[in-house]
Amino acid sequence: MDTGITNFDDAYYAQKAKEILDSGSFWLITQAGEPAMDNPPLPFWLTALAFSLFGVSSYSAIFFSALFATGIVLM
Template sequence: MLGRQLNTGITNFDDAFYAQKAKEIYESGNLWIVTHGGTPSFENPPLPFWLMALAYGIFGVSSFSAVFFSGLFGTGIIVLTYRLADHLYKDSWIAFAASLILLFPGIFIDSSRRAMVDIPLAFFVTLALFAFIKAKNHKPWYLLFGLAIAGGILSKSVLGIFPLAIAFFHLV
């Protein structure tokens, strides 16, 4: 996912819209007010745009930079899925199969190559669920659980609290 697949270009309107917001953050240096066309834009939380702007600073402004963190988070989701399944089922083959299932029919890979906010949200939700399960035996994992929820909220607003609802129903 992190190889040549990330350099497929900006493929749709949403990708271009989000990449432009990140470009304006990068060029202005203003992290606090996300703009589009110079006009403040409050439709989306800022974390994905901050990360795209960071990638612009590292790699230069390009389509590769715009999708770099989506690819990184997509790879992280596959690793977390493996670790989560391995922890729950104590079987590396089941964990491998769970990770492999993510790759087919290909919508996950396609989403991980786009400058969208969905893959960062999915990463933070998966990380939060993994941390919550690990926290049952090791309390410090609750800190990562909380940080992952914060990352989810900063990625896609109220949808980021989804793991908190799961934790609540699990504890009740």
């Protein structure tokens, strides 16, 4: 059951990643159609990759964050 994104940061990153996926431009990151260069691009790229692999959902929006967090715990 997909309950949606309740964390502001997750929603912020997911929106930017969705705009990357919709526009097809990995170099110009936008927020509401305006250029947004306030964060490094790698998290947005990874989230866009998860969206393209698994579809746009709250689970795919946090997939790489959860994967990296699990890796850190296992280290």
